[in-house]
Amino acid sequence: MTYATQPEASHFVNGAYLEDKNGPPIEVIYPATGAVIATLHEATPEVIEQAISGAQAAQVDWAKLSGMEKGRVLRRAADIMRDRNHDLSVLETYDTGKPLQETLVADATSGADALEYFGSVAAGLTGEHIPLPGGDWAYTIREPLGVCVGLGAWNYPTQIACWKAAPALACGNAMVFKPSETTPLSALKLAEILIEAGAPAGLFNVVQGAGTVGAPLVTDPRVAKVSLTGSVPTGRKVYASAAEGMKHVTMELGGKSPLIIFDDASLEDAVGGAILGNFYSSGQVCSNGTRVFVQRGLKEAFLTRLAERTQQAVIGDPLDEATNFGPMVSEGQLQIVLNYIEAGKADGARLISGGHRIDGAGCWIEPTIFADVTDDMTIAREEIFGPVLSVLDFDDEAEVIARANATEYGLSAGVYTRDVQRGHRVIEQLQAGSCFLNSYNDAPVEVPFGGVKASGVGRENSKAAIEHYSQLKSVFVRMGETEAPF
Numbered sequence: 375m376t377y378a379t380q381p382e383a384s385h386f387v388n389g390a391y392l393e394d395k396n397g398p399p400i401e402v403i404y405p406a407t408g409a410v411i412a413t414l415h416e417a418t419p420e421v422i423e424q425a426i427s428g429a430q431a432a433q434v435d436w437a438k439l440s441g442m443e444k445g446r447v448l449r450r451a452a453d454i455m456r457d458r459n460h461d462l463s464v465l466e467t468y469d470t471g472k473p474l475q476e477t478l479v480a481d482a483t484s485g486a487d488a489l490e491y492f493g494s495v496a497a498g499l500t501g502e503h504i505p506l507p508g509g510d511w512a513y514t515i516r517e518p519l520g521v522c523v524g525l526g527a528w529n530y531p532t533q534i535a536c537w538k539a540a541p542a543l544a545c546g547n548a549m550v551f552k553p554s555e556t557t558p559l560s561a562l563k564l565a566e567i568l569i570e571a572g573a574p575a576g577l578f579n580v581v582q583g584a585g586t587v588g589a590p591l592v593t594d595p596r597v598a599k600v601s602l603t604g605s606v607p608t609g610r611k612v613y614a615s616a617a618e619g620m621k622h623v624t625m626e627l628g629g630k631s632p633l634i635i636f637d638d639a640s641l642e643d644a645v646g647g648a649i650l651g652n653f654y655s656s657g658q659v660c661s662n663g664t665r666v667f668v669q670r671g672l673k674e675a676f677l678t679r680l681a682e683r684t685q686q687a688v689i690g691d692p693l694d695e696a697t698n699f700g701p702m703v704s705e706g707q708l709q710i711v712l713n714y715i716e717a718g719k720a721d722g723a724r725l726i727s728g729g730h731r732i733d734g735a736g737c738w739i740e741p742t743i744f745a746d747v748t749d750d751m752t753i754a755r756e757e758i759f760g761p762v763l764s765v766l767d768f769d770d771e772a773e774v775i776a777r778a779n780a781t782e783y784g785l786s787a788g789v790y791t792r793d794v795q796r797g798h799r800v801i802e803q804l805q806a807g808s809c810f811l812n813s814y815n816d817a818p819v820e821v822p823f824g825g826v827k828a829s830g831v832g833r834e835n836s837k838a839a840i841e842h843y844s845q846l847k848s849v850f851v852r853m854g855e856t857e858a859p860f
C-alpha cells in the first residue's frame with residue numbers, strides 16, 4: 375500500500391489538510407488486531423468555521439459552472455478512484471476491518487460508480503418549459519440547495535462519502551462531510567481525489583469528530599441540507615434539529631429487515647441470500663435481512679445447509695484475499711453483539727452455530743445462527759448490526775407478510791420463491807424501501823436506495839437523489855398585459 379494509515383492531518387478543509395491539535399484525540403484502531411494505526415483530532419469550532427465558510431464560498435462559483443463542467447470533474451474523480459482501488463481498499467480494510475476480498479469490490483468501486491453516474495447526469499439537470507393558456511408560459515430552474523452536510527456511519531465509509539458527495543456536487547452544492555469517528559480515514563482520500571480531479575478548494579471538506587462535531591454542523595444557519603447515514607436514535611435527533619432550521623434532510627437509518635423464504639425456493643440460492651444478507655461485512659450492513667422467515671416445509675433442510683455453508687467461512691487476516699469474514703468494527707460493537715447473543719439464548723432461541731467471541735487480539739466474533747426465534751424475542755425486534763442470523767418459522771403467505779411488516783423499521787425486504795406471481799404479490803405488500811426477489815443486498819447506483827417508516831426519509835442513488843439535492847424555482851411569464859381588478 376502506498377497510503378500511510380496516519381493521514382497528513384485530521385481534516386481536509388479549503389483544498390488542503392488541516393490540523394488543530396486542540397481537539398480531543400481520536401485513536402483509529404485496526405479491528406483485526408486492536409493496534410492503534412492513526413491518531414487524529416476532533417474538529418474544534420475554528421475548524422468547523424473554516425469548513426463551513428470555505429464551502430459557502432466555493433459553492434457560489436461551482437454552481438455557475440455548466441453541468442458538463444461539473445460532471446467532468448466528478449467523472450475524473452471516478453477514474454482516479456478506480457486507478458487507486460487497491461490502495462483505497464487496503465486503507466478501507468485497516469479503517470473498518472472488512473476483508474480485502476470485500477473492500478476491493480464494494481467500497482471505492484461503489485464510490486467510483488456514484489461519481490461516474492452523477493458526473494454523467496449532471497449535464498442533463500435542467501428545468502422544464504410549461505405552456506399555459508393564452509400564450510403565457512412558465513419555466514423552472516433547477517437550483518442547488520447550497521452547503522450540504524454529510525454525516526457518515528462506520529460500516530461503508532468510502533461508499534457513504536461518495537453516495538452523498540456525488541449527487542450533492544452534481545447539483546451544484548458544496549459539502550462538509552463528517553465521517554464516523556470510528557472510521558475517519560477514507561473520506562480524506564476522497565477529498566484529495568476531488569481536488570486532483572479539478573474540484574475547487576472548499577467544495578468538499580472533511581472534518582472529524584463524534585456527535586459533538588456533527589451537532590453544530592446540523593444547526594449552522596448557513597447549512598441548507600443534512601444527509602445522515604446512521605442509527606434511528608441519531609436520525610431522530612438530527613432530523614429534529616434540522617427541522618428547527620427548516621432544512622432539507624436525507625435519513626438513511628437502520629433496519630430489521632425480513633428475508634422470506636418459501637418452501638418452493640431454490641435451497642442453494644436461498645441459503646446464499648441469507649449468508650449475503652447476514653454475514654457480509656460481518657453483518658454490519660443496514661439493509662441486512664436479519665429476520666429470516668423460512669416456510670416450515672423447508673426449515674430443516676435450510677438449517678442444515680446454512681450451517682454447512684457457514685462452516686466454510688474463511689475467518690482470518692482481512693488483508694489476505696482468501697479471507698471472507700472479518701472482525702467487528704470495534705470492541706464496543708462487539709460487546710453489543712455479544713449481549714444480543716446472550717439475549718437470544720436467554721429468550722430460548724436455539725443456537726445452531728457460532729455464538730462466541732473468537733479468542734485472541736482484535737474484535738472477532740463467530741458467524742452466529744439462531745433457530746426457533748419468535749417475533750417477541752429481542753433478537754427478532756432490535757437491530758443487532760453484527761453476524762447474528764435469526765430463523766423464524768412460518769406457514770402461510772398472509773401470516774408471514776403481517777409478521778414481516780410488524781416492525782417500526784422499513785429499510786429492506788427479500789423474498790425467495792420460484793413462483794413469480796407470488797414473489798411480486800408479496801413484495802407489493804411489504805413495507806420496505808428496497809426489496810429483493812431471489813437476491814439480497816444489491817445496491818447498484820442506478821437504483822434508488824432508502825427506507826420507509828423509521829428507516830428513513832429520502833432516497834440515495836439514481837435520478838431520485840437529484841430531487842433531494844436540488845430545488846426548483848418556477849418562473850411565470852405573461853406574454854400579454856397584466857390584468858388587475860382595479
Ligand SMILES: NC(=O)C1=CN([C@@H]2O[C@H](COP(=O)(O)OP(=O)(O)OC[C@H]3O[C@@H](n4cnc5c(N)ncnc54)[C@H](O)[C@@H]3O)[C@@H](O)[C@H]2O)C=CC1
Nearest residue numbers: 526527528553554584585588589604605608626627628660
Ligand atoms: N440506511 C443506510 O443507508 C445505512 C444505515 N446505517 C445505520 O447506521 C448505524 C450504525 O452506524 P453508527 O455510526 O453506529 O451510527 P450513529 O447513529 O451512531 O452515527 C452516525 C453518524 O452520526 C453522527 N452523530 C451522532 N450523533 C449526532 C448528533 N447528535 N448530531 C449530528 N451527528 C451525530 C456520528 O458521529 C456518525 O458520524 C446502524 O443503525 C445502521 O443501520 C448504516 C449504513 C447504511
